Amino acid sequence: xxxxxxxxxxxxxxxxxxxxxxxxxxxxxxxxxxxxxxxxxxxxxxxxxxxxxxxxxxxxxxxxxxxxxxxxxxxxxxxxxxxxxxxxxxxxxxxxxxxxxxxxxxxxxxxxxxxxxxx
Amino acid sequence: xxxxxxxxxxxxxxxxxxxxxxxxxxxxxxxxxxxxxxxxxxxxxxxxxxxxxxxxxxxxxxxxxxxxxxxxxxxxxxxxxxxxxxxxxxxxxxxxxxxxxxxxxxxxxxxxxxxxxxx
DNA sequence: CATTCATATGAATATCTGTTCATATGTTAT
DNA sequence: ATAACATATGAACAGATATTCATATGAATG
Numbered sequence: 001x002x003x004x005x006x007x008x009x010x011x012x013x014x015x016x017x018x019x020x021x022x023x024x025x026x027x028x029x030x031x032x033x034x035x036x037x038x039x040x041x042x043x044x045x046x047x048x049x050x051x052x053x054x055x056x057x058x059x060x061x062x063x064x065x066x067x068x069x070x071x072x073x074x075x076x077x078x079x080x081x082x083x084x085x086x087x088x089x090x091x092x093x094x095x096x097x098x099x100x101x102x103x104x105x106x107x108x109x110x111x112x113x114x115x116x117x118x119x
Numbered sequence: 120x121x122x123x124x125x126x127x128x129x130x131x132x133x134x135x136x137x138x139x140x141x142x143x144x145x146x147x148x149x150x151x152x153x154x155x156x157x158x159x160x161x162x163x164x165x166x167x168x169x170x171x172x173x174x175x176x177x178x179x180x181x182x183x184x185x186x187x188x189x190x191x192x193x194x195x196x197x198x199x200x201x202x203x204x205x206x207x208x209x210x211x212x213x214x215x216x217x218x219x220x221x222x223x224x225x226x227x228x229x230x231x232x233x234x235x236x237x238x
Numbered sequence: 239c240a241t242t243c244a245t246a247t248g249a250a251t252a253t254c255t256g257t258t259c260a261t262a263t264g265t266t267a268t
Numbered sequence: 269a270t271a272a273c274a275t276a277t278g279a280a281c282a283g284a285t286a287t288t289c290a291t292a293t294g295a296a297t298g
Binding site for chain 1: 128140141142144145146150151152153154155156157158159160161162163164166167168171172174175176179181182186214215224227228229231232233234235236237238
Binding site: 179180181191192194195196198199211213214215216 | 242243244245246247
């Protein structure tokens, strides 16, 4: 048994070259972690609904809260998470703060996922 | 103030036609919920790592557990979740059960997300 | 048929996460 | 400056979730 082989199921199902290939082609741990973190942000129906609203037009916190029938604080907390992930951006106009999607990428990811769900 | 208008921020930021447009173009609640559920599955680094392993080749539970240095039970639980979401499929070969990606869609979603992360 | 090995599953637990409540910050107008 | 309004934020709580442990199921082999 060569170094790098994986002993498994009391047999050697996976040979050294395959293990090497898998290990080499696996992205770094950090990237996989970040990727999971990104999906986690999409993985909440409140945030998904916010994103779909913003797909239509920019909105202030109060607009979103009313359209989703939720309280202002909850929306504000979620917007903070969305902003930290750079999925939305905001601009202040007087007392209001208007949120919009950060870039086209968000729309792409959403439609991609929607395709899968609609299958 | 017409029916359908949203009173907001003590002003009428959103007019009836905009509200109507947003409401009409919003996907159904059920779909948004399902979409969030889908992303939730991708939103865990153990499951992400499993998916990236399976991108390379099909593997039995034991292979995966060893490659990820986790115990068999944990992997089995996660594979169950992945299978319920139809992201992976499996086949039995003797005592082993081999898992693989359910379809090309999974790969597309993964690479899509990875693009965003790598920006 | 009993044993061994691979996988699945239920219960328990510790951790994480979303919402609410109370309150702070920041802006406008009187 | 003070009042009124929009938003942000911290603490607390309830509900969800990933992992572990113990054990069950299922298949091959002597």
